[in-house]
Amino acid sequence: xxxxxxxxxxxxxxxxxxxxxxxxxxxxxxxxxxxxxxxxxxxxxxxxxxxxxxxxxxxxxxxxxxxxxxxxxxxxxxxxxxxxxxxxxxxxxxxxxxxxxxxxxxxxxxxxxxxxxxxxxxxxxxxxxxxxxxxxxxxxxxxxxxxxxxxxxxxxxxxxxxxxxxxxxxxxxxxxxxxxxxxxxxxxxxxxxxxxxxxxxxxxxxxxxxxxxxxxxxxxxxxxxxxxxxxxxxxxxxxxxxxxxxxxxxxxxxxxxxxxxxxxxxxxxxxxxxxxxxxxxxxxxxxxxxxxxxxxxxxxxxxxxxxxxxxxxxxxxxxxxxxxxxxxxxxxxxxxxxxxxxxxxxxxxxxxxxxxxxxxxxxxxxxxxxxxxxxxxxxxxxxxxxxxxxxxxxxxxxxxxxxxxxxxxxxxxxxxxxxxxxxxxxxxxxxxxxxxxxxxxxxxxxxxxxxxxxxxxxxxxxxxxxxxxxxxxxxxxxxxxxxxxxxxxxxxxxxxx
Amino acid sequence: xxxxxxxxxxxxxxxxxxxxxxxxxxxxxxxxxxxxxxxxxxxxxxxxxxxxxxxxxxxxxxxxxxxxxxxxxxxxxxxxxxxxxxxxxxxxxxxxxxxxxxxxxxxxxxxxxxxxxxxxxxxxxxxxxxxxx
Numbered sequence: 001x002x003x004x005x006x007x008x009x010x011x012x013x014x015x016x017x018x019x020x021x022x023x024x025x026x027x028x029x030x031x032x033x034x035x036x037x038x039x040x041x042x043x044x045x046x047x048x049x050x051x052x053x054x055x056x057x058x059x060x061x062x063x064x065x066x067x068x069x070x071x072x073x074x075x076x077x078x079x080x081x082x083x084x085x086x087x088x089x090x091x092x093x094x095x096x097x098x099x100x101x102x103x104x105x106x107x108x109x110x111x112x113x114x115x116x117x118x119x120x121x122x123x124x125x126x127x128x129x130x131x132x133x134x135x136x137x138x139x140x141x142x143x144x145x146x147x148x149x150x151x152x153x154x155x156x157x158x159x160x161x162x163x164x165x166x167x168x169x170x171x172x173x174x175x176x177x178x179x180x181x182x183x184x185x186x187x188x189x190x191x192x193x194x195x196x197x198x199x200x201x202x203x204x205x206x207x208x209x210x211x212x213x214x215x216x217x218x219x220x221x222x223x224x225x226x227x228x229x230x231x232x233x234x235x236x237x238x239x240x241x242x243x244x245x246x247x248x249x250x251x252x253x254x255x256x257x258x259x260x261x262x263x264x265x266x267x268x269x270x271x272x273x274x275x276x277x278x279x280x281x282x283x284x285x286x287x288x289x290x291x292x293x294x295x296x297x298x299x300x301x302x303x304x305x306x307x308x309x310x311x312x313x314x315x316x317x318x319x320x321x322x323x324x325x326x327x328x329x330x331x332x333x334x335x336x337x338x339x340x341x342x343x344x345x346x347x348x349x350x351x352x353x354x355x356x357x358x359x360x361x362x363x364x365x366x367x368x369x370x371x372x373x374x375x376x377x378x379x380x381x382x383x384x385x386x387x388x389x390x391x392x393x394x395x396x397x398x399x400x401x402x403x404x405x406x407x408x409x410x411x412x413x414x415x416x417x418x419x420x421x422x423x424x425x426x427x428x429x430x431x432x433x434x435x436x437x438x439x440x441x442x443x444x445x446x447x448x449x450x451x452x453x454x455x456x457x458x459x460x461x462x463x464x465x466x467x468x469x470x471x472x473x474x475x476x477x478x479x480x481x482x483x484x485x486x487x488x489x490x491x492x493x494x495x496x497x
Numbered sequence: 498x499x500x501x502x503x504x505x506x507x508x509x510x511x512x513x514x515x516x517x518x519x520x521x522x523x524x525x526x527x528x529x530x531x532x533x534x535x536x537x538x539x540x541x542x543x544x545x546x547x548x549x550x551x552x553x554x555x556x557x558x559x560x561x562x563x564x565x566x567x568x569x570x571x572x573x574x575x576x577x578x579x580x581x582x583x584x585x586x587x588x589x590x591x592x593x594x595x596x597x598x599x600x601x602x603x604x605x606x607x608x609x610x611x612x613x614x615x616x617x618x619x620x621x622x623x624x625x626x627x628x629x630x
Contacts, residue, residue, distance in 0.1 A: 284596055287595065287596070288562055288593060288594050288596070291593040291594065291595060291615075292510060292513075292562075292593040292615070294593075295513070295593045295614075295615030295616045296510070296512050296513060296516060296615075296616060298616050299513075299516040299520065299615070299616025299617065299618075300516055300519075300616075302616070302618065303516070303519055303520065303523070306523060308523075313519070316515065316519070317519070320512050320515060320516060323512050324512060442570070451562075452564070453564030453565065454564060454565055455564070455565060462564065
């Protein structure tokens with residue numbers, strides 16, 4: 001040992017102190033020694049001198065070794081302690097060692113002292129190191145447990161026999177929630193899953209155990225209310241320090257919310273794409289319908305420039321031009337009308353009774369109903385009213401009903417049936433007629449298109465259904481159509497409530 | 498190009514048809530003009546008149562945007578007709594559309610000779626009669 005050992009000696013007899021000193025010098029120990037003989041001095045020197053080792057006589061006038069050892073223990077001071085005594089019984093020796101002494105030396109065997117000191121210090125150093133190591137192990141385990149217990153990921157450790165070793169609280173929560181079972185250590189992990197999922201899981205665990213590969217996948221479970229829970233799932237092997245796989249860690253992150261947002265975003269994108277297509281179609285059809293009368297005006301006015309044309313011809317041309325101008329004006333009016341709907345949503349919502357709408361439409365169609373032998377039936381027992389913009393809903397009802405009359409079959413008296421149906425979060429209105437129907441196969445994308453018409457023989461502009469759709473969508477609804485030629489047409493309107 | 502004997506106009510806008518008659522009339526009174534505001538009727542006419550195998554070189558002006566049966570629908574059905582009918586008829590799309598997609602679609606149709614933007618002009622009729630268009 002290169003350093004000078006700091007020795008605190010508890011001894012009241014000078015001769016005994018010298019005896020010890022001689023033994024140390026003889027043993028070639030480099031040291032610095034202080035001698036104390038009472039409790040107060042001993043206590044002070046423990047702090048001030050900070051000895052590497054304590055040598056102690058057993059019995060002093062006001063103090064003894066047992067009390068000294070107790071003091072060390074109480075003060076949580078860890079310094080190796082050797083008892084030096086004249087005579088000692090075996091029982092006493094055992095008791096002192098139990099009390100924390102490292103060794104004891106008999107005064108007539110003082111030559112053993114240097115070695116006893118070295119051994120005690122070495123043992124003490126080892127003990128301190130072990131203590132430190134255990135403490136750091138405890139800390140890291142506590143840290144790890146804190147992380148696991150508070151993690152937003154569920155972890156399940158599985159051994160190479162597919163048995164559950166341990167898991168964190170979140171894993172146990174997920175198991176309860178989605179697998180309806182209590183996760184227990186030392187149970188067969190695969191048994192927790194539904195039968196059809198077991199072969200895949202077994203294969204993935206096997207792959208991870210055999211070090212072939214780790215798996216990462218998304219998996220869903222049905223919750224009782226029918227809602228899907230989604231997990232991002234990871235399976236990979238756990239390697240010990242010898243690079244041997246000793247088990248598998250299965251980790252699950254709840255990604256339901258992310259998935260829900262994904263679906264929502266997808267739906268929104270789909271809606272936007274549809275809106276965009278609608279707008280493109282709208283722009284196309286508007287430009288076409290503006291262009292058509294303009295072309296006629298150009299054509300007729302060019303003709304009028306000819307020198308040779310007679311008066312009749314001239315009149316025809318003027319007629320052509322004025323018709324085209326009227327048509328042009330009409331298109332501009334239509335446009336205005338359409339754009340207004342999209343803008344006027346600020347109108348107040350009110351409670352609208354469906355039967356009121358039908359009755360007032362019946363009144364306004366009056367003569368037409370009688371002349372055409374038209375029958376309008378309704379059943380609103382499913383839902384008799386809704387909070388909405390009255391003028392829009394009126395216009396929707398009016399357009400659909402008047403369409404049914406307009407596109408009746410020649411030989412069949414029109415019967416129009418309007419019904420409502422309501423469940424948890426939606427209200428559905430159904431308009432059914434027995435009219436001539438629409439060829440949906442040929443016109444599936446165009447039924448609600450602007451200026452689209454499906455019949456020649458009846459006057460129509462191709463505005464009605466376009467307006468209906470625009471108004472339904474402005475009220476956040478959806479309209480669908482089902483129709484068979486010469487059997488009838490059914491429109492369904494869905495509002496979320 | 499053979500001498501044209503007849504013009505057929507298929508367009509749901511009667512004013513366009515009148516205008517076409519006037520414009521053609523300024524160039525020639527010799528060629529017969531038949532017009533239809535219903536494409537179905539126009540189609541039946543073609544089918545029944547030319548199905549007998551007559552020799553009557555014809556120019557057909559076809560509109561695109563029509564209710565019930567569009568110009569494209571007309572062309573689809575025209576495809577099923579007998580070769581001897583199709584040999585007699587040269588189809589021009591006559592549309593107010595200035596949309597490039599319609600033009601492209603017309604260019605890809607084997608039965609469409611050319612895409613004419615409304616209104617029909619004297620120049621176009623002269624071009625067609627002289628075989629330039």
